[in-house]
């Protein structure tokens with residue numbers, strides 16, 4: 001199964017968009033922030049990266065586009081999102097229309113390993129909770145370097161393998177089984193990114209913050225519109241419960257890091 005299959009059948013965009021109420025544009029977080037820690041975690045990474053107004057950002061694995069909209073609305077970025085799952089790109093584009101930021105965000109379908117962009121296209125590459133689906137990390141970080149202008153930045157927020165990863169319990173939000181999960185340990189991540197040509201600026205263990213959020217986050221109440229459960233299906237609560245348990249048992253950790261080209 002590819003990452004795209006795991007994340008949604010052909011009808012997912014139609015179902016989600018049909019149940020979307022434009023009046024709820026300011027309450028999209030239960031739907032469009034598809035990573036541990038929600039928008040607050042993304043703001044921490046933006047602060048670490050020193051994200052400034054007017055930068056051209058590539059949001060790699062943009063999902064439903066919440067991160068792209070946050071970077072555009074709160075940090076003044078101009079964001080292009082790319083994602084392997086075409087239905088997610090359709091939802092992301094439509095949510096940006098609802099949220100009135102479709103001039104500063106745009107989304108296209110494509111593979112992180114073969115980006116449809118010229119060399120030196122972006123000031124910053126953003127990627128949160130995507131690399132766990134990508135086996136060839138060396139190719140990934142080289143491809144990201146190619147599309148980044150000299151002096152540009154790579155900001156990443158990933159789940160990584162903890163010391164007890166061998167006993168990881170599935171399903172987790174990025175994979176139903178081991179075939180679709182490509183976790184590496186934090187020190188391996190550091191090595192493969194720098195060997196691809198990036199220069200490390202920050203490397204931060206985000207595990208405690210992730211674990212705290214997972215312990216305290218509860219399914220959203222009082223939201224009439226669609227949530228991530230509508231996107232990922234009835235197994236989603238079990239994926240989140242397993243994620244919480246896997247972090248608590250030292251099978252998973254989380255990292256936020258910033259690298260320069």
Ligand SMILES: C[S@@+](CC[C@H](N)C(=O)[O-])C[C@H]1O[C@@H](n2cnc3c(N)ncnc32)[C@H](O)[C@@H]1O
Nearest residue numbers: 003034035061062063083084085111112128133
């Ligand atoms: C857990 S979601 C995270 C979405 C978004 N980054 C966020 O934080 O809200 C992972 C996303 O990565 C995308 N993805 C997986 N493999 C990919 C690849 N090779 N190229 C581009 N996107 C990919 C999936 O389609 C999915 O939308």
